[in-house]
Amino acid sequence: MAQSVSCNSCAYYEDHIANSTKVAENAGLCRFNPPVTQPEPNARGLWPVVTASDWCGHFSTETRN
Numbered sequence: 001m002a003q004s005v006s007c008n009s010c011a012y013y014e015d016h017i018a019n020s021t022k023v024a025e026n027a028g029l030c031r032f033n034p035p036v037t038q039p040e041p042n043a044r045g046l047w048p049v050v051t052a053s054d055w056c057g058h059f060s061t062e063t064r065n
């Protein structure tokens, strides 16, 4: 049986949200890359938000630690 390749089963997917309290349903954070935006000089960067059914070419079941 083929493995499900989606953020929901990826090692880099985090299903609790740290960016804000306003989140899309069935969404989480991708932790593959560091935060990508910094809205203001004194603000922290934001982790990319993805949905559980998204996917990308970096999908993995293990992290590179």
Ligand code: SF4
Pocket: 006, 007, 010, 011, 012, 013, 029, 030, 031, 032, 050, 054, 055, 056, 057, 058, 059, 060
């Ligand atoms: S965007 Fe890619 S690396 Fe990030 S959680 Fe989804 S499949 Fe994994």
